[in-house]
Amino acid sequence: YEKKEQLYEGKAKKVYATDDPEVVIVSYKDDATAFNGLKKGTISGKGAINNRMTNNLMRRLEHKGVPTHYVEELNDRETAVKKVSIVPLEVIVRNISAGSFAKRYGVEEGIVFDEPTFEFSYKNDDLGDPLLNTSHALALKLATREEIALIRKYTMMVNDLLKGFMKEIGIDLVDFKLEFGKTSDGTIVLADEISPDTCRLWDEKTHEKLDKDRFRRDLGGAEEAYEEVMRRLMGE
Ligand code: C5P
Structure with a gap:
Protein backbone atom coordinates (compact mmCIF):
# COMPACT_ATOMS: atom_id res chain seq x y z
CA TYR A 1 0.00 0.00 0.00
CA GLU A 2 1.20 3.45 -0.87
CA LYS A 3 0.91 6.03 1.94
CA LYS A 4 -0.97 9.18 0.87
CA GLU A 5 -2.24 12.23 2.76
CA GLN A 6 -2.88 12.27 6.53
CA LEU A 7 -6.61 11.97 7.22
CA TYR A 8 -6.64 12.30 11.00
CA GLU A 9 -4.44 12.73 14.03
CA GLY A 10 -5.67 11.42 17.37
CA LYS A 11 -4.08 11.31 20.81
CA ALA A 12 -2.10 8.11 20.17
CA LYS A 13 -2.37 7.48 16.42
CA LYS A 14 -2.32 9.06 12.98
CA VAL A 15 -4.32 7.76 10.04
CA TYR A 16 -3.25 8.08 6.40
CA ALA A 17 -5.07 7.44 3.14
CA THR A 18 -3.64 4.87 0.70
CA ASP A 19 -3.95 4.17 -3.02
CA ASP A 20 -6.81 1.78 -2.08
CA PRO A 21 -10.00 3.69 -1.11
CA GLU A 22 -11.05 0.81 1.18
CA VAL A 23 -7.76 0.76 3.14
CA VAL A 24 -6.05 3.26 5.46
CA ILE A 25 -2.73 3.15 7.31
CA VAL A 26 -2.67 3.56 11.10
CA SER A 27 0.58 4.92 12.57
CA TYR A 28 1.06 4.49 16.33
CA LYS A 29 2.73 7.28 18.35
CA ASP A 30 4.61 7.12 21.65
CA ASP A 31 2.40 9.95 22.99
CA ALA A 32 0.32 9.07 26.03
CA THR A 33 -2.61 11.03 27.40
CA ALA A 34 -4.94 10.39 30.32
CA PHE A 35 -7.95 12.03 31.97
CA ASN A 36 -9.41 13.16 28.64
CA GLY A 37 -6.14 14.74 27.50
CA LEU A 38 -5.42 16.67 30.73
CA LYS A 39 -2.31 14.60 31.47
CA LYS A 40 0.20 14.35 28.64
CA GLY A 41 3.49 12.51 28.25
CA THR A 42 5.28 9.88 26.24
CA ILE A 43 5.97 6.22 26.89
CA SER A 44 9.04 5.49 24.83
CA GLY A 45 8.62 2.48 22.55
CA LYS A 46 4.87 2.35 23.19
CA GLY A 47 3.85 2.98 19.56
CA ALA A 48 5.72 -0.04 18.24
CA ILE A 49 4.57 -2.26 21.10
CA ASN A 50 0.90 -1.28 20.78
CA ASN A 51 1.04 -1.75 17.01
CA ARG A 52 2.56 -5.22 17.17
CA MET A 53 0.50 -6.38 20.17
CA THR A 54 -2.78 -5.14 18.65
CA ASN A 55 -2.01 -6.93 15.38
CA ASN A 56 -1.09 -10.17 17.15
CA LEU A 57 -4.37 -10.11 19.10
CA MET A 58 -6.52 -9.00 16.14
CA ARG A 59 -5.17 -11.89 14.01
CA ARG A 60 -5.95 -14.39 16.77
CA LEU A 61 -9.45 -12.95 17.31
CA GLU A 62 -10.19 -12.96 13.57
CA HIS A 63 -9.11 -16.61 13.44
CA LYS A 64 -11.61 -17.37 16.23
CA GLY A 65 -14.49 -15.72 14.36
CA VAL A 66 -14.45 -12.05 15.43
CA PRO A 67 -14.43 -9.83 12.31
CA THR A 68 -11.74 -7.12 12.58
CA HIS A 69 -10.39 -4.22 10.54
CA TYR A 70 -6.90 -5.78 10.38
CA VAL A 71 -5.34 -6.10 6.91
CA GLU A 72 -1.53 -6.20 7.09
CA GLU A 73 1.33 -5.07 9.35
CA LEU A 74 3.58 -2.77 7.30
CA ASN A 75 6.38 -2.04 9.77
CA ASP A 76 7.03 -1.58 13.51
CA ARG A 77 4.59 1.30 13.89
CA GLU A 78 2.29 1.12 10.89
CA THR A 79 -0.53 -1.19 9.89
CA ALA A 80 -2.92 -1.29 6.95
CA VAL A 81 -6.53 -1.61 8.15
CA LYS A 82 -9.94 -1.51 6.49
CA LYS A 83 -11.32 2.01 6.24
CA VAL A 84 -14.32 2.24 8.59
O1 C5P B 1 -11.39 4.44 33.38
P1 C5P B 1 -12.18 3.16 33.34
O2 C5P B 1 -12.06 2.32 34.59
O3 C5P B 1 -13.62 3.38 32.96
O4 C5P B 1 -11.53 2.29 32.16
C1 C5P B 1 -11.97 0.99 31.88
C2 C5P B 1 -11.06 0.37 30.81
O5 C5P B 1 -11.23 1.04 29.57
C3 C5P B 1 -9.56 0.47 31.13
O6 C5P B 1 -8.92 -0.72 30.69
C4 C5P B 1 -9.10 1.66 30.31
O7 C5P B 1 -7.74 1.50 29.93
C5 C5P B 1 -10.01 1.59 29.11
N1 C5P B 1 -10.32 2.92 28.56
C6 C5P B 1 -9.76 3.31 27.36
N2 C5P B 1 -10.05 4.55 26.83
C7 C5P B 1 -10.89 5.38 27.45
C8 C5P B 1 -11.49 5.00 28.67
C9 C5P B 1 -11.19 3.76 29.20
O8 C5P B 1 -9.01 2.55 26.75
N3 C5P B 1 -11.17 6.56 26.91
Whole structure:
Protein backbone atom coordinates (compact mmCIF):
# COMPACT_ATOMS: atom_id res chain seq x y z
CA TYR A 1 0.00 0.00 0.00
CA GLU A 2 1.20 3.45 -0.87
CA LYS A 3 0.91 6.03 1.94
CA LYS A 4 -0.97 9.18 0.87
CA GLU A 5 -2.24 12.23 2.76
CA GLN A 6 -2.88 12.27 6.53
CA LEU A 7 -6.61 11.97 7.22
CA TYR A 8 -6.64 12.30 11.00
CA GLU A 9 -4.44 12.73 14.03
CA GLY A 10 -5.67 11.42 17.37
CA LYS A 11 -4.08 11.31 20.81
CA ALA A 12 -2.10 8.11 20.17
CA LYS A 13 -2.37 7.48 16.42
CA LYS A 14 -2.32 9.06 12.98
CA VAL A 15 -4.32 7.76 10.04
CA TYR A 16 -3.25 8.08 6.40
CA ALA A 17 -5.07 7.44 3.14
CA THR A 18 -3.64 4.87 0.70
CA ASP A 19 -3.95 4.17 -3.02
CA ASP A 20 -6.81 1.78 -2.08
CA PRO A 21 -10.00 3.69 -1.11
CA GLU A 22 -11.05 0.81 1.18
CA VAL A 23 -7.76 0.76 3.14
CA VAL A 24 -6.05 3.26 5.46
CA ILE A 25 -2.73 3.15 7.31
CA VAL A 26 -2.67 3.56 11.10
CA SER A 27 0.58 4.92 12.57
CA TYR A 28 1.06 4.49 16.33
CA LYS A 29 2.73 7.28 18.35
CA ASP A 30 4.61 7.12 21.65
CA ASP A 31 2.40 9.95 22.99
CA ALA A 32 0.32 9.07 26.03
CA THR A 33 -2.61 11.03 27.40
CA ALA A 34 -4.94 10.39 30.32
CA PHE A 35 -7.95 12.03 31.97
CA ASN A 36 -9.41 13.16 28.64
CA GLY A 37 -6.14 14.74 27.50
CA LEU A 38 -5.42 16.67 30.73
CA LYS A 39 -2.31 14.60 31.47
CA LYS A 40 0.20 14.35 28.64
CA GLY A 41 3.49 12.51 28.25
CA THR A 42 5.28 9.88 26.24
CA ILE A 43 5.97 6.22 26.89
CA SER A 44 9.04 5.49 24.83
CA GLY A 45 8.62 2.48 22.55
CA LYS A 46 4.87 2.35 23.19
CA GLY A 47 3.85 2.98 19.56
CA ALA A 48 5.72 -0.04 18.24
CA ILE A 49 4.57 -2.26 21.10
CA ASN A 50 0.90 -1.28 20.78
CA ASN A 51 1.04 -1.75 17.01
CA ARG A 52 2.56 -5.22 17.17
CA MET A 53 0.50 -6.38 20.17
CA THR A 54 -2.78 -5.14 18.65
CA ASN A 55 -2.01 -6.93 15.38
CA ASN A 56 -1.09 -10.17 17.15
CA LEU A 57 -4.37 -10.11 19.10
CA MET A 58 -6.52 -9.00 16.14
CA ARG A 59 -5.17 -11.89 14.01
CA ARG A 60 -5.95 -14.39 16.77
CA LEU A 61 -9.45 -12.95 17.31
CA GLU A 62 -10.19 -12.96 13.57
CA HIS A 63 -9.11 -16.61 13.44
CA LYS A 64 -11.61 -17.37 16.23
CA GLY A 65 -14.49 -15.72 14.36
CA VAL A 66 -14.45 -12.05 15.43
CA PRO A 67 -14.43 -9.83 12.31
CA THR A 68 -11.74 -7.12 12.58
CA HIS A 69 -10.39 -4.22 10.54
CA TYR A 70 -6.90 -5.78 10.38
CA VAL A 71 -5.34 -6.10 6.91
CA GLU A 72 -1.53 -6.20 7.09
CA GLU A 73 1.33 -5.07 9.35
CA LEU A 74 3.58 -2.77 7.30
CA ASN A 75 6.38 -2.04 9.77
CA ASP A 76 7.03 -1.58 13.51
CA ARG A 77 4.59 1.30 13.89
CA GLU A 78 2.29 1.12 10.89
CA THR A 79 -0.53 -1.19 9.89
CA ALA A 80 -2.92 -1.29 6.95
CA VAL A 81 -6.53 -1.61 8.15
CA LYS A 82 -9.94 -1.51 6.49
CA LYS A 83 -11.32 2.01 6.24
CA VAL A 84 -14.32 2.24 8.59
CA SER A 85 -16.52 4.85 10.14
CA ILE A 86 -16.07 4.45 13.87
CA VAL A 87 -19.26 3.80 15.85
CA PRO A 88 -19.01 6.55 18.50
CA LEU A 89 -19.28 4.14 21.43
CA GLU A 90 -16.51 3.04 23.76
CA VAL A 91 -17.43 -0.49 24.74
CA ILE A 92 -16.04 -1.42 28.16
CA VAL A 93 -15.98 -4.85 29.77
CA ARG A 94 -14.88 -5.47 33.34
CA ASN A 95 -13.98 -8.76 35.01
CA ILE A 96 -12.45 -7.26 38.17
CA SER A 97 -13.27 -3.93 39.84
CA ALA A 98 -10.86 -1.07 39.08
CA GLY A 99 -10.68 2.46 37.72
CA SER A 100 -13.88 4.41 37.18
CA PHE A 101 -16.03 1.47 38.36
CA ALA A 102 -14.34 1.38 41.77
CA LYS A 103 -14.59 5.16 42.02
CA ARG A 104 -18.22 5.50 40.83
CA TYR A 105 -19.61 2.77 43.07
CA GLY A 106 -17.31 3.35 46.06
CA VAL A 107 -15.69 -0.09 46.15
CA GLU A 108 -12.08 -1.19 46.32
CA GLU A 109 -10.14 -2.42 43.30
CA GLY A 110 -9.61 -6.15 42.85
CA ILE A 111 -13.11 -7.57 43.46
CA VAL A 112 -13.52 -10.49 41.05
CA PHE A 113 -17.00 -10.38 39.46
CA ASP A 114 -19.17 -13.50 39.02
CA GLU A 115 -20.04 -12.24 35.54
CA PRO A 116 -18.41 -9.60 33.36
CA THR A 117 -20.00 -6.14 33.27
CA PHE A 118 -20.73 -4.47 29.94
CA GLU A 119 -21.02 -0.72 29.48
CA PHE A 120 -20.91 1.96 26.82
CA SER A 121 -19.64 5.45 26.94
CA TYR A 122 -20.39 8.04 24.30
CA LYS A 123 -17.11 8.68 22.46
CA ASN A 124 -17.12 12.46 22.67
CA ASP A 125 -14.12 14.35 24.08
CA ASP A 126 -16.06 17.62 24.60
CA LEU A 127 -18.49 15.79 26.89
CA GLY A 128 -15.79 13.69 28.59
CA ASP A 129 -17.06 10.34 27.22
CA PRO A 130 -20.21 10.07 29.40
CA LEU A 131 -21.55 6.66 30.41
CA LEU A 132 -24.66 5.67 28.44
CA ASN A 133 -27.01 2.71 28.08
CA THR A 134 -28.52 1.04 25.01
CA SER A 135 -31.67 3.17 25.01
CA HIS A 136 -29.54 6.32 25.14
CA ALA A 137 -27.40 5.04 22.26
CA LEU A 138 -30.57 4.32 20.24
CA ALA A 139 -32.11 7.71 21.11
CA LEU A 140 -28.91 9.44 19.94
CA LYS A 141 -28.89 7.22 16.80
CA LEU A 142 -25.27 6.22 17.48
CA ALA A 143 -26.04 2.71 16.17
CA THR A 144 -29.06 0.57 15.30
CA ARG A 145 -30.53 -2.10 17.59
CA GLU A 146 -29.08 -4.79 15.30
CA GLU A 147 -25.62 -3.19 15.33
CA ILE A 148 -25.68 -2.94 19.12
CA ALA A 149 -26.64 -6.63 19.40
CA LEU A 150 -23.70 -7.59 17.16
CA ILE A 151 -21.32 -5.31 19.06
CA ARG A 152 -22.39 -6.95 22.31
CA LYS A 153 -21.96 -10.46 20.87
CA TYR A 154 -18.47 -9.75 19.45
CA THR A 155 -17.43 -7.98 22.66
CA MET A 156 -18.34 -10.97 24.81
CA MET A 157 -16.43 -13.25 22.40
CA VAL A 158 -13.42 -10.92 22.70
CA ASN A 159 -13.64 -11.02 26.51
CA ASP A 160 -13.66 -14.83 26.63
CA LEU A 161 -10.82 -15.15 24.11
CA LEU A 162 -8.67 -12.32 25.48
CA LYS A 163 -9.05 -13.57 29.06
CA GLY A 164 -7.73 -16.94 27.83
CA PHE A 165 -4.82 -15.44 25.84
CA MET A 166 -3.78 -13.41 28.90
CA LYS A 167 -4.20 -16.29 31.37
CA GLU A 168 -1.75 -18.34 29.24
CA ILE A 169 0.91 -15.70 29.95
CA GLY A 170 0.14 -15.26 33.65
CA ILE A 171 -1.93 -12.10 33.34
CA ASP A 172 -5.41 -11.34 34.68
CA LEU A 173 -7.54 -9.33 32.25
CA VAL A 174 -9.13 -6.78 34.61
CA ASP A 175 -11.01 -4.63 32.07
CA PHE A 176 -10.67 -3.23 28.56
CA LYS A 177 -12.20 -0.87 26.01
CA LEU A 178 -13.11 -1.76 22.43
CA GLU A 179 -14.24 0.31 19.47
CA PHE A 180 -16.12 -0.95 16.45
CA GLY A 181 -16.34 0.41 12.93
CA LYS A 182 -18.57 0.08 9.89
CA THR A 183 -17.00 -0.74 6.54
CA SER A 184 -18.29 0.81 3.31
CA ASP A 185 -20.76 -2.11 2.92
CA GLY A 186 -22.09 -1.62 6.48
CA THR A 187 -20.32 -4.60 8.09
CA ILE A 188 -19.52 -4.16 11.79
CA VAL A 189 -15.88 -4.99 12.56
CA LEU A 190 -13.63 -4.67 15.60
CA ALA A 191 -11.42 -1.60 15.10
CA ASP A 192 -8.94 0.61 17.00
CA GLU A 193 -6.41 -1.15 19.25
CA ILE A 194 -6.05 -3.74 22.01
CA SER A 195 -3.00 -2.86 24.06
CA PRO A 196 -1.86 -1.88 27.56
CA ASP A 197 -3.28 1.58 26.69
CA THR A 198 -6.78 0.13 26.46
CA CYS A 199 -6.70 -2.87 28.84
CA ARG A 200 -5.95 -3.23 32.53
CA LEU A 201 -3.56 -6.15 32.89
CA TRP A 202 -2.42 -7.41 36.29
CA ASP A 203 0.21 -10.07 36.90
CA GLU A 204 -1.80 -13.03 38.23
CA LYS A 205 0.65 -13.73 41.09
CA THR A 206 2.07 -10.35 42.16
CA HIS A 207 -0.95 -8.29 40.98
CA GLU A 208 1.57 -5.82 39.58
CA LYS A 209 -0.05 -3.41 37.11
CA LEU A 210 1.26 -4.00 33.57
CA ASP A 211 -0.70 -1.26 31.79
CA LYS A 212 -1.32 2.46 31.35
CA ASP A 213 -2.29 2.91 35.01
CA ARG A 214 1.51 3.10 35.60
CA PHE A 215 1.42 6.34 33.58
CA ARG A 216 -1.99 7.59 34.80
CA ARG A 217 -1.02 7.17 38.44
CA ASP A 218 2.68 8.11 38.13
CA LEU A 219 3.78 4.68 39.36
CA GLY A 220 6.88 4.65 37.12
CA GLY A 221 8.03 1.73 34.99
CA ALA A 222 5.45 2.14 32.22
CA GLU A 223 7.98 1.36 29.46
CA GLU A 224 9.13 -1.79 31.27
CA ALA A 225 5.53 -2.91 31.88
CA TYR A 226 4.58 -2.57 28.19
CA GLU A 227 7.76 -4.45 27.22
CA GLU A 228 6.98 -7.19 29.74
CA VAL A 229 3.50 -7.81 28.29
CA MET A 230 4.96 -7.81 24.76
CA ARG A 231 7.70 -10.24 25.77
CA ARG A 232 5.23 -12.66 27.37
CA LEU A 233 2.77 -12.41 24.49
CA MET A 234 5.20 -12.61 21.60
CA GLY A 235 8.26 -14.18 23.20
CA GLU A 236 10.55 -11.19 22.75
O1 C5P B 1 -11.39 4.44 33.38
P1 C5P B 1 -12.18 3.16 33.34
O2 C5P B 1 -12.06 2.32 34.59
O3 C5P B 1 -13.62 3.38 32.96
O4 C5P B 1 -11.53 2.29 32.16
C1 C5P B 1 -11.97 0.99 31.88
C2 C5P B 1 -11.06 0.37 30.81
O5 C5P B 1 -11.23 1.04 29.57
C3 C5P B 1 -9.56 0.47 31.13
O6 C5P B 1 -8.92 -0.72 30.69
C4 C5P B 1 -9.10 1.66 30.31
O7 C5P B 1 -7.74 1.50 29.93
C5 C5P B 1 -10.01 1.59 29.11
N1 C5P B 1 -10.32 2.92 28.56
C6 C5P B 1 -9.76 3.31 27.36
N2 C5P B 1 -10.05 4.55 26.83
C7 C5P B 1 -10.89 5.38 27.45
C8 C5P B 1 -11.49 5.00 28.67
C9 C5P B 1 -11.19 3.76 29.20
O8 C5P B 1 -9.01 2.55 26.75
N3 C5P B 1 -11.17 6.56 26.91
